[in-house]
Amino acid sequence: MRKLMMAVTAVAGMSLVVTGCSKRDNVESQRQDVAEAQVEAQQKTAEVRQDAREDIARTQIEAQEDIAGTQREAAEEVASAQQDVQDERQDLAEAEADRRTDLNGDMALGGSGAAGATAAASSVSGRVLSTGNDELTVVDTSNNKQLELKTNDQTRILHNNQPLKLDDIEEGAQVRASYVRDGEDMVVRELTVTQPVLKKK
Numbered sequence: 001m002r003k004l005m006m007a008v009t010a011v012a013g014m015s016l017v018v019t020g021c022s023k024r025d026n027v028e029s030q031r032q033d034v035a036e037a038q039v040e041a042q043q044k045t046a047e048v049r050q051d052a053r054e055d056i057a058r059t060q061i062e063a064q065e066d067i068a069g070t071q072r073e074a075a076e077e078v079a080s081a082q083q084d085v086q087d088e089r090q091d092l093a094e095a096e097a098d099r100r101t102d103l104n105g106d107m108a109l110g111g112s113g114a115a116g117a118t119a120a121a122s123s124v125s126g127r128v129l130s131t132g133n134d135e136l137t138v139v140d141t142s143n144n145k146q147l148e149l150k151t152n153d154q155t156r157i158l159h160n161n162q163p164l165k166l167d168d169i170e171e172g173a174q175v176r177a178s179y180v181r182d183g184e185d186m187v188v189r190e191l192t193v194t195q196p197v198l199k200k201k
Helices: 002-108 114-118
Strands: 122-132 135-140 146-150 156-159 174-182 185-195
Touching: 122 146
Parallel strands: 146 185, 156 185
Antiparallel strands: 122 135, 122 174, 135 146, 174 185
């Protein structure tokens, strides 16, 4: 009986040992699984972070390219606008120069008043071919071109600063005229006789 009890005790002790070993094996296996899971999680985390860094880098490059393109377009537009402004300034300077030339020519002829300030005048020096009906034909001495000029009530005709009538001017007289364009007509504002050929009485 004692031997039987000893045998049962021994078997029970071995069962406990086997059970203890089995539990230790399970714990070790679980630890290994956890370690493997942690490694996989770390790898996935690293991959996700790498993908995120690559996406950020691509986005930054694209953004920089967009910014550079926008800056280039803005610079081109600014350059174009500056060129337009420069062109406008040049046109304005040319117009001012032309206006000053016309005004100086008009002042040299003795012209003054509102008409001289409001209309750009041209001038011609030449020889009178004919007069009549408030009109006169002048040959421009600079290019030998004939000009048909008209006069009106506002036209001033002078010789030695003394007023004359158009009929007092004879063919061959040398004159200097300041005129403005009125449609197709060239209307004289001031006519100065520089070398008269007076009519015989």
